[in-house]
Amino acid sequence: MSRDGGTPDGWRVPQAPLGSSWRLSGRLWPTQREDPADAEAVSHKLAVRAGLVRQLAAGLYTIMPMGLRVLKRVERIMREEMDRIGAQEMLMPIMQPADIWEATGRYGLAEQYRFEDRSGRPMVLGMTHEEIITWHAAREIRSYRELPQMWYQIQTKERDEPRPKAGMLRVREFVMKDSYSLDRDEAGLEASYAAHSDAYARIFDRSGLVWYRVESDVGMMGGSGAHEYMAPSPAGEDVIARTADDSYAANVELARSVARDPDFGAAPAAPEEFATPGIGTIEELSAFTGLEPARLAKSVVVVADSGPVLCLVRGEHQLHEKKLAHIVGHHRAAHPEEIQEWFGAEPGSLGPVGLDGRVRVIADETIARGHYVTGANRDGFHLRGVVLGRDFQAETADIRTVLAGEGSPVDGRPIELVPVIEVGNIFKLGTKYSDPLGARYLDQDGREHAIVMGSYGIGPARIAMAAIEQGHDEHGIIWPRAIAPFDVHMVLIGDAESPQAEYAGRLYEQLSGLGLDVLLDDREGMSPGEKFVEAELLGCPLRITIGRRTLPEGPLEVQVRRGRERRDVPLEGAAYAIHRLWLSIG
RNA sequence: CGGGACGUGGCGCAGCCUGGUAGCGCACCGCCUUUGGGUGGCGGGGGUCCCCGGUUCGAAUCCGGGCGUCCCGACCA
Secondary structure: OEEOOOOOOOOOOOOOOOOOOEEOOOOOOOOOOOOOOOOOOHHHHHHHHOOOEEEEEOOEEEEOHHHHHHHHHHHHHHHHHHHHOOOEEOOOOOEEEHHHHHHHOOOOOOOOOEEEOOOOOEEEEOOOOHHHHHHHHHHHOOEHHHOOEEEEEEEEEEOOOOOOEOOOOEOOEEEEEEEEEEEOOHHHHHHHHHHHHHHHHHHHHHOOOOEEEEEOOOHHHOOOEEEEEEEEOOOOOEEEEEEOOOOOEEEOOOOOOEOOOOOOOOOOOOOEEEEOOOOOOHHHHHHHHOOOHHHEEEEEEEEEOOEEEEEEEEOOOOEOHHHHHHHHOOEEEOOHHHHHHHHOOOHHHOOOOOOOOOOEEEEEHHHHOOOEEEEOOOOOEEEEEEOEOOOEOOEEEOOEOOOOOOEOOOOOOEEEEEEEEEEEEEEEEEOOOHHHHOOEEEOOOOOEEEOEEEEEEEOHHHHHHHHHHHOEEOOEEOOOHHHOOOOEEEEEOOOOOOHHHHHHHHHHHHHHHOOOOEEEEOOOOOOHHHHHHHHHHHOOOEEEEEOOOOOOOOOEEEEEOOOOEEEEEOOOOHHHHHHHHHHHOO
């Protein structure tokens, strides 16, 4: 399932006004003419240039007043939608006693900030709040009559990221809307999960994002099921596999596909060894043999806790580490000396035939069909016509990465790969946290059960950054209407005593009275050109220019930021006309 | 954690190779000019050249160590 950023039928998409307008003079709004030298992502460059954020250190950003307006609007949307499904807002500490994390086995994670208080008690800074919410549930919930519950907060998270990057997209400290559902049973969890799914759809739609909901790996959260909400962007760190009609969408970390088979031709009666001097890579082997990579089997050796594992995938595919980890657990690449010992050959000439049983062999499921060229476990030689089951034995599993153009596992439609920003996720936790922390309730018959939980997160700053990634041009940001810092940006040309200023002040009050958030650029000593350039950099939906040409007859020049199209509005009834125009744009 | 790059007024950069006066654009201050697309002119203020140590008569520049930031990879609710 996915939606694009439009307004779904029947859904009202109200604005999320802050109910406050600004006169710019005297305020802190530090814009920059040039991109920051370190910035790579468009959202990073524009967020800094438009005066929304300033960097304090790696992965640590101060949100400037203009940027905070955007986040407040996103948060208002989130509050409205969470409240709509009956969730209650609360606020839990960032600083937390370590022993609660020890109970769930999550104390000591590499990204966790740990320290001691003055009395020596081990503390952590919260990466998330499952432990704390469950700790409270264990103390406050006694009876089935008190379930279900949904609790949420909008609170800072702290994670010692190995590598902060892409401006605000991966940081060490960030605000998250995190919510948690408490249910009696699995059926209750399904209902809470569905309610969140609906709320999240509304939040991302109202925020004006193009987004997809995809199947995801449960990762360190654990639990029985999970989805991620992904906003397509070249700056994204994740990749999803999806079909054009959204009949299938999944994170590539677990995406499956139907590979198309090459024309294998008849297999020889037995493998045939042939010389391949100096051939080490799939590319070289493909060129040397004249066979397409899909007819070559790639051998990758890893060392799991249980011992060496030979992994076979077709030449066109990559071994997928996470899929493999689901089968063999933690593992590492093998050292050259180990490979020499187990195979008697260099990494470029390895294969599954004739191994002595010390090595576990796992073949990708595609290898079960056809016959392949593999290494001969003899330097400078390969085998052709190698058939799984006849010439070697192996477990088969899906251990390959998905390729663009392969078929969807649902109906075979072609898959495309899309880089995305993860803007939210939802998890079915089950009793993973309620069991160790003793969050239980009594049912009607007086029997004790563990509370069945779900956890749901959204990053407001990521929504804002994804919106910039998806909405900008060479002049600056183009905000979605609902999360723009202001609805209307008025450019005043003229000093404080001018008739223009007097008129601008009246219009400012009228527009604010209609519920619009208005920014009035009443700064003096700035050229009109500078004000125009900064207005387009900031990217509010509408820009109004008030100068000598405006008075006394008008018209009022209004620019729609998206497309930079000019609309003229008569002075008579201007405020209403502008409000209507604002309503009419996306 | 592996690999690479960078660190010089607030921002963006040059200078470094070949050691000796720290420079440019923007921003900032003053005066004038200008008032519908980052106006134009004149005059100014501001820099521990990331830090520590070494070489040298002399270090932004050469050498060693450290720190910081970014990028690629690994990692990542």
